[in-house]
Amino acid sequence: SQLTQPLFGTMRNNLCKLCLSFFFNFLEVGQHIWERCDTPRALLRRGCPFDRLEDPRGSTVLLKNRKITFHPKEQRRQRQHKQVTQLQPQSVLLHLRPGEPQSFEVKFRRVEDYPIDLYYLMDLSFSMEDDLSNVKKLGADLMEEMRNTTSDFRMGFGAFVDKTVMPYISTAKDMLRNPCKRTEPWPCAPPFTYHHVLSLTANGSLFTEQVGRQRISGNLDSPEGGLDALMQAATCEEQIGWRNVTRLLVFSTDAGFHFAGDGKLGGIVLPNDGKCHLHKNVYTRGNSQDYPSVAHVAEILRQKNIQIIFAVTEEVTHLYEGLTSIFPKCAVGMLSNNSHNILQIIVEAYNALTSEVAMENSKLPPGYHISYTSHCKDRKPRHSEQGRKCSNISVGDEVSFNVSITAPLCMTASQRPPSVIIKPQGYSEEVEVLLSPICECSCQKDVVPRSPSCSHGNGTLECGTCRCKEGRVGTLCECNQAESGKAIDSYLCRRDNATEVCSGHGECVCGKCVCHKSSKKPNHAYYGQFCECTDFSCDQYRGLQCGGHGRCVCGVCICLPEFRGRACECPLSLGSCLSQDEQICAGRGDCHCGTCMCHDNRFQGPTCELCPSCPGVCTLHRECILCRAFSLGLNPKECEMRCIHLNFTLVGQAGVLATVPPSPSLHSCVEVDTEGCRVHFLLRTRQKEDSVHVHVALERECPSGPNVILITAVLSASVVVLGVALLLLWKLLTSIHDRREFARFQRELERRRWNRRENPIYKSAITTTVNPKYKEQ
Secondary structure, three states: OOOOHHHHHHOHHHHHHHHOOOOHHHOOOOOOHHHHOOOHHHHHHOOOOHHHOOOOOOEEEEEEOOOOOOOHHHHHHOOOOOOOOOEEOOEEEEEEOOOOOEEEEEEEEOOOOOOEEEEEEEEOOHHHHHHHHHHHOHHHHHHHHHOOOOOOEEEEEEEEOOOOOOOOOOOOHHHHHOOOOOOOOOOOOOOOOEEEEEEEEOOHHHHHHHHHOOOOOOOOOOOEOHHHHHHHHHHOHHHHOOOOOEEEEEEEEOOOEOOOOHHHHHOOOOOOOOOOOEEOOEEOOOOOOOOOOHHHHHHHHHHHOEEEEEEEEHHHHHHHHHHHHOOOOEEEEEEOOOOOOHHHHHHHHHHHHHOOEEEEEOOOOOOOEEEEEEEOOOOOEEOHHHHHEEOOOOOOOEEEEEEEEEOOOOOOHHHOOOEEEEEEOOOOOOEEEEEEEOOOOHHHHHOEOOOOOOOOOOEEEEOOEEEEOOOEEOOOOOEEOOOOOOHHHHHHOOHHHOOOHHHHOEEEEOOEEEEOEOOOOOOOEEEOOOOOEEOOOOOEEOOEEHHHOEEEEOOEEEEOOOEEOOOOOEEOOOHHHEOOOOOEHHHOEEEEOOEEEEOOOOOEOOOOOEOOOOOOHHHHOHHHHHHHHHOOOOOHHHHHHHOOOEEEEEEOOHHHHHHOOOOOOEEEEEEEOOOOOEEEEEEEEOOOOOOEEEEEEOOOEOOOOOOHHHHHHHHHHHHHHHHHHHHHHHHHHHHHHHHHHHHHHHHHHHHHOOOOOOOOOOOOOOOOOOOOOOOOO
16 A cells, blocks of 8 residues: 555554555565555565555536626626626535645636625724715715726715814813814714725615714824724615625825824723624724724734725825735825825726735645645746736636645544635625545445454454454454464574574564564564565665666565676676677677776776777778878888778868768768878778778878068068167167266356355455544535
């Protein structure tokens, strides 16, 4: 019986014995019952009859496969109120073998005229006063616009402000009556948490009338109680009037939102229970239960298949865009200051939401694995997370998803999951996948109690083996357990009076050895009358037991017909010894065990064709070709004696050699003769080396002589140019040297020009004398 590897390792004791449906003579002497479990290939190789192979396989059964609706609008015109179907199939039963995946295809088609329910949830705090007037006009316009998409459209309306306790609103009596403190044009409505105004209806005029009666209200802080309203609008399905169709909820506000934990500011600590609490269309637990968390609201929306359209102002757009990664399916539109673009936001968001399909599934039990492969409009397969989605889907487009589920090891009946739900996000249609793990074999149904095959009724024949009744042991329940351990039984299990029972690899039961596995290698088992045999002790070749060309039976290799040897290392075929010319070892050796043994040590390689020290075939015949075709090199007598084995064909030019038909034995050669000319020729060797045919081109490629005039002119010109260059260089160097000397001379002259006032040694040659009697006269 074949089991997957994980199942075989874990359920061996209580499952493998249920899967043995073979003849009693299938096992070797001493082999244990569990050795009937293996891969199908191994069991068939060991001689198991194919019709006795117990190999349960998984399967997929479509329980409910209603086809996708193609023309729902025509059905309505004909008053055929059939259910519109976008998802196929609807119910699948998977028989899962542990470790073996089972796949099925899920198709989705965006049908035309699919019904739509839209619920408008609006913030009626004081800052939304100018928006309310535009929303009052929305009913008729939206009805008209949605007729282009579906003929079955309904819409409803609800409003919210915040919890009616401090610090969210003022609890003063006059503020509770009129939180805006105004009377003109009309006073504000008292504050409230959430008020369901209008259930879903196809009457656009009624929507306009009910919304027109609404008045603005007010609160103190900026965040509103929007999550409270979302929770009630999603859970109160009966009051809202939700159908199992496309569900849209438009959430319109210009502020943020309170979330779980914020209720403590008002002394509210009881968590939100996620249930409907509407009484006369008013939320009654707003002041006793905390706000719900974002994750809690997202999970409820996922369960109720509601798609959210956030129509918010620019100041809080970033806040609600952050929710797109948490909420299952939502879109964000930027609302103008007075909500005049609300119709455009709804239409664009609806088209964006319905143009993408993303598959999701309910939580899988531990160990189970599910994977998706999508085939979208371009029919290219996508895997992993991209395999769950398809985008840019228009009305009438059909896409498919290949879903694959793998079961882990077998579980108890209480642990087995009954089903898994698969559905596209935001849609009510779903696929129910019933899971049925295969943990038993079909042969267990054919149990034979007190079978004669089990020692005249001492056991139950179950899946080809005996399950002994209490007090009986042995393969066929042939022994009494109380008498089984006697010394005589032990003696029968010793080989040649050996001291060890069953060669130390088993235990003696009813005078017969029941062999164990190897303690070091669990996959290696012993068998035989005395557990002396094993199928993992044969000779190896290239790291493989029996060279990979046979099987090991009790320590001896049983080779395939094409091989022989102790390790099946010798192929009988000579194919590995054939050279390129189809000769055995190129005629230079003998083939032994698929390997060439070369006669000449110079030749190497698998077929004795390589000779690193041997001259090439062209060089080997060079001297004979030069002397026979061009009378160069060898003297005539020696040439005739050494080159008699060559058969010549002379051609004019080397280009003619290209016309010779190619063959594996043809060699193209180019050699240089004694005069330095290149000689072109072709060699065609026969199977024997003493027969060589040569095609020689008589036109040689000789190098032309030197151009004396050109060389002389170039040398002369080079000498002249070099001489002029040297003269110019000499002139340049001397000029530089002269300039430097002249400049140095001028600097010396400047130093010798002394200033009289500055020279301390200078004495004037003029002496002035004053007459002391000059003034008296």
